[in-house]
Structure formats: structure tokens, C-alpha cells
Amino acid sequence: MLDCRGKPVIGSVPVEAAGTRLSARESLAFGVPPAKPGTMFALAVAGGVTMTPRDGRQVLFGRNRPEVHVCVGEDDRKVSRRHGELVYTAEHWWVRNTGRLPLRLPRSRLLFPEEDPLPLAEGYTPLFVRGSGGREHLLELYVSGADGGRPISRHQEVTEPPRTWRLSGDERLALIVLGQRYLLHEARPQPLPWRQAADQLAELRPGQNWGPKRLEHLVSGVRRRLSKAGVAGLTKEEVGEPVGNALNDNLLRELMLSTTLVPPDLAALDGE
Template structure:
């Protein structure tokens, strides 16, 4: 079998067609309304076998369906399917529409294993990417902040900058206390922390970052909004570990 990744494109596919690839094989399906493609562990009873030696993978773990001009993915298995953007799709949840282009799905298995199912929905314009060995590297989008915003975000995200295994944002109360120690004359309070962080999230959301608004993540919100914010700042290198030097004056 050819293990070439679909992430590199599908140059010869009709608009709306979907190509699916797993470790055991691949399929090319035309965009016929009502068409279904089953995937899971039971090779004889699915269209594409995924995780055939993993008993945590359901025999029919999920299905792709063509309807209303789109391909939709549904989870029919016992364990969740991980989609891009840290989203999880659970059994009996509403189907998720697939965007044109490349989408990797990760089927949860045993002992933290995840089985990859690559999908590519053609839009009629896909071409094999051209090698660009000598081209200038495109820098990430680095977000800019005022001095006080930057200091607040370093305080809030210090555990992420320390590369802790499962970091969480510092609480509003603790952040306000630390900031008051760093800037005794700056009138830091829990309310000021809340308002400034909310302003930063709104600004980044308007700039195209998903998962920073309450309506985008659902209830209960908990730390999700600030967790998403801090992960974006670290991944975009808007916050970097040397920023922790700003906290050196703390006792």
C-alpha cells in the first residue's frame, strides 16, 4: 500500500468527492447524495478498516454521510473521535460537516492509542504542493500587547511557559495578587484582570482565533476560554519562556 499522506493534496478528484485513507487501505468516493462510508474495526462489515487489532475501537466506530452538498462525520462507537482544533466527537452527538481540503480524524483506542483516519474533500482546485526548499519561512502570527497586558498574560500563563504536563491558567485572584506585588502602584484588582483578559480574548477572536468566546465552547466554560487563549499565545510564540524573567522580582 502507498502510505503517502493526504495532507499533500489529491490532485485528481471531482469537486465534492472524498478520499479516505487509513493504515489498512484507502477509498475514493464520488459526491453522491445519501452515500455512506462506514469505518471501524470489523473489516468485513465496514468500508474502511481502522484499528482492527484494538478491541477499544468499535466494530462500526463511525460513518461519513453525503447530504445537503456536504460530507458529515458521525460517531457510532463507544469512545470519542478527536477532530482538529482539540474538538472531540462523542457517540450520538450531532454530525460534524467536513470542510474542503484535509481533515485528520483520530479514533481513540486502548492504552492512549489513537488510530489515524485521513480525509480529503476535493473542491476541484487542489494541486500537489510545490517544494519550496529555498523560500523564506513564513513567521507565525505574533500578537502584540501593551506592557500591562503582556505582564498580565505572563502571570496568567506562567505554567504554560514552564512546560508543565497539564497546565492551567493561574486564577484571577492569584494573578491580581502577583501583579499587585510586581506593580504596587498600578491598582491591580480581580476586576481589572477579568476586564483586561476579556479585552485580549475579544481582540484575538476578531483576528480569527477560535474558542475564545463563550458561545464557541458551550457550558460549562470553566477555564476553557483562558486555556485556549494561552495555548494560542504559546503556539504562536507571542509568549515565550524568557518572558518569565518578568516575574523575577517576586519573592
């Protein structure tokens, strides 16, 4: 459909001549067609748009199809009618939240209404809009880079192994006990309290003088070692006050994401 000036439109929102409609046939995670560097691709289940970079250009997204470029969560009233916008300025695309609920970006980064916009890196970025009943609506974003094309296929290349962390026998057992709720896939896991974990270690390894202070000292050593190696969120300076369980929570999540600890390690709790 064209507007009165001959521009293609989505609903009643005109797409500038530099932008085109995008059908929801394939995920942007697989890459994008060759395009001018800095071109924005935005795609939801109902379709999307592409937009070449120019200062001041906008891509609007939200529930109200006639008034946005990309419709997200059309049947979900928890999604705002205009929930956010992508704006090109200062040689970057920026995402701003104009809705009521936060947007979720990679690494669990939440962008709240009225916060400063965040710049988008080149390549693929999944953005989630929280809806009703635990639903999350996906908006896929892709900013084309200098090569302007799809990633190179590497079907036959050897898979890169994850970077696992070296642990001593005592460190491994202590962290399995401390992080057993994570290994059990509980919905909202937390580390065991020091006393409870130390008592369980004393049962598993009698005669080794396990106590809360020894356990805390051992785990702190692992955090320091991984922090020096570049793992974020393992120091009080990074987390801020109140610290609570944040340091050990971040440590245990890193150990699981890196496959240093895996669910079969729970066999150690049975003395195996």
C-alpha cells in the same frame, strides 16, 4: 480480490466500481493524485480507499476488517467494529459516528455517537479514534477540490510569520504570570487564580498597586481586543454558562498558538 459481481472487495465489503483500494505508502497530508472534484480519499495505517462522489455512497471504517472499507485500530478493542461512516449527500461528504467512543476532529471538535453528522471541507482532515491506554488511531481524509490535484509546492518561498498580538508591557507581564502553567507545558494547565497571580505581580513590580480587580480588568481588555479582531471563544455569549476559566483558557491558548507568548517568557518571573 473480486466479488461475485466482479467488484473489488476489501475483506468482505465490496468497493463500488467508482472506488479503488489505497495503499498506506504516503500521508494524504502531502496531497492526492488528480481526481474528480469531490472524490473521497480515506487512509489508515492498514490502507484505505478512494470513492468518487454520488448520492448515497458510503465508506465504512472501524476495527472489523472484513466488514469495513478502512480498517482502523484492528488490535484495539476500545475501537468499535464499525466505528463510523462517511456518506455522500447534498453535494458533501459527511462523517457520522456509529461507534461507542467520540471521534476527534480538528480544533478538538468531538463527534459523539447519535449526533448529527458533520460535513467535511475540501482538502485534508485528520480524524482520530480514541483507543485503549491513551492510544489514538489516525484516519486521514481528503476531499479533492475543484482543481483535483496536489497543492502547489512552495519550497523556496519565504515562510509566512505567525500573526502575533500586540501587548503592552503590563499586559505581557500579567499574562505571563496568569498563564505560567501553560508556558511550563503542564499536562492540563489552568490560569492562576486572580489573587495568586496578583500577589506574584506585586512581588515582581512592587509599588504598582497590583490587585485582583486591576488584573482582571487588564486581562478583560485584552480579551475584548482580540475578540473584535476575530478570535473565537473570548466572550461569555460564545462560551455559555457556566463560564469558569474558559475565557482565560481560550485567551492563553491563542496567545501561545500565535507565539505571542513563548516558554522563554518565563524569564520574566525571575525579574529578567
